[in-house]
Amino acid sequence: MSVSNSFRLGSPEVFPPAERHVYLDAASVGLSHKGGAAAISAWQNALAEEGTIAFDEQAEVECLDNLNEATARLFNATTDDIAVASSETVLMQSLAWAVMPEKGTKIVATDITHPSTVYPWMRLCDHTGAEVHWVRADASQTIDPDELEASIDDNTSVVCLSQCEYGTGQQYDLKRYADKAHAHGAILVVDATQSAGQVPIDASCGVDAVATSTYKWLCGPFGTGMMYVSPAMQKLNPGILGWRSHKDMWDFQADRLELVDNAKRYEFGTMAYGTAFGATESVRHLLDTGMDKIVEHNRRVSKHLIAGLNDLGAEVLGPKTDADRSATVAARFPGKNSRDFAKTLKEANVIASLRRDFIRFSPHYYNNIDDIDQGLAAIKAAL
Missing domain, CATH: 3.40.640.10 (Type I PLP-dependent aspartate aminotransferase-like (Major domain))
Known part of the structure; x- marks a missing residue:
């Protein structure tokens, strides 16, 4: 079954910021569930x-x-x-x-x-x-x-x-x-x-x-x-x-x-x-929502991100096999200081985290392929 590039498993009604930002930072702070925030x-x-x-x-x-x-x-x-x-x-x-x-x-x-x-x-x-x-x-x-x-x-x-x-x-x-x-x-x-x-x-x-x-x-x-x-x-x-x-x-x-x-x-x-x-x-x-569905969605989105980063010449860190990976993707960019580059991406509305000497991207089920493409375009422009 084909899935639209704009499809978000976690809907914007539940996660409103997902439509305003390219938010690839769940490993730092995940977008808060709107109903959960209301309950608090x-x-x-x-x-x-x-x-x-x-x-x-x-x-x-x-x-x-x-x-x-x-x-x-x-x-x-x-x-x-x-x-x-x-x-x-x-x-x-x-x-x-x-x-x-x-x-x-x-x-x-x-x-x-x-x-x-x-x-x-x-x-x-x-x-x-x-x-x-x-x-x-x-x-x-x-x-x-x-x-x-x-x-x-x-x-x-x-x-x-x-x-x-x-x-x-x-x-x-x-x-x-x-x-x-x-x-x-x-x-x-x-x-x-x-x-x-x-x-x-x-x-x-x-x-x-x-x-x-x-x-x-x-x-x-x-x-x-x-x-x-x-x-x-x-x-x-x-x-x-x-x-x-x-x-x-x-x-x-x-x-x-x-x-x-x-x-x-x-x-x-x-x-x-x-x-x-x-x-x-x-x-x-x-x-x-279903954990199996979340795993499948996140894997699809993160694999698209890894392919795009490889095309841009980034050094993708971590295991090479899908079985050993989760949705988190870490990368270094040749010739770029990761601390400065993370700030550049944030200014382009691509939200990721600096960790050690690399940038960590962590898309979740409220992200879609369009988010990844926007993020990759911003990276390409900054490079």
Whole structure:
């Protein structure tokens, strides 16, 4: 079936800026779902007008339960396996202190991963004496999957990966590394902030934890994070605890701590609940649209971008095979300073991000082929 070059899977009614800008920056901040933004405003206004009359204890529970349910569908998990907090980073930090890798063990990570993915584990190493083992990228900012797998051995306690690397969009086969980690008595922990919303996530593949924020490919707000926690990880003592970690969070007995017997023990405190309303709307929209459709659409758009960049003589970074790529595309332009070139493109209304010494383009399901052609024309003119 042919698809029009102007076709947007995410409609302009839901993402109005998509028609005003060539917005290729979902990996930085995704365009916000209009209904999600409205839900946040409605909650905030009701709270300002009526306080707990509008947002009582039952509403507080239902608010996160709704996001929990949507996230469980997103991760192909059960609601008992999902924890909600204010960001991916705090959830990852809490999990790291729960796992507490011992001295003499190693945490396998790539040197191109996002700092928020691995800093919590590096901080833990300072405390326990465990060490981070870095798998290094080549000149094209690509990790060799075989080298990554070979680095997992009997001394490994944790494999810490971004499902999609933030810079180049390199995508990893999570089952492959979960199986290898488990064969050596280690666990696989995944940061899905650059993958949730653009590629499918199946927690049943054997991952031990998957955490994400909502403001990138999930097209949600800042201030919300969700984490899948495997049944084995649900038995650990989280590094961050609060009143929401309790089996009966409304008990309010400070001298008695009974952790809930599921992933909610990783929930700890009051958060900006309005963001959860917005995140629920955006996640539901993605699910209703269909992740398979989003993957197909994004692949079509990003492949058109890669072909156009190659025609312009750009150096496209990252893996060469489609199976190892996501929608994120990184490129260098010969003879051009990437920092200056990113500003030039922004002035031409092509919104992308400078990362390290390259420019990162990240089209999403609200983009179309016409956007890519406009962006390529602007690049050609600037070159």
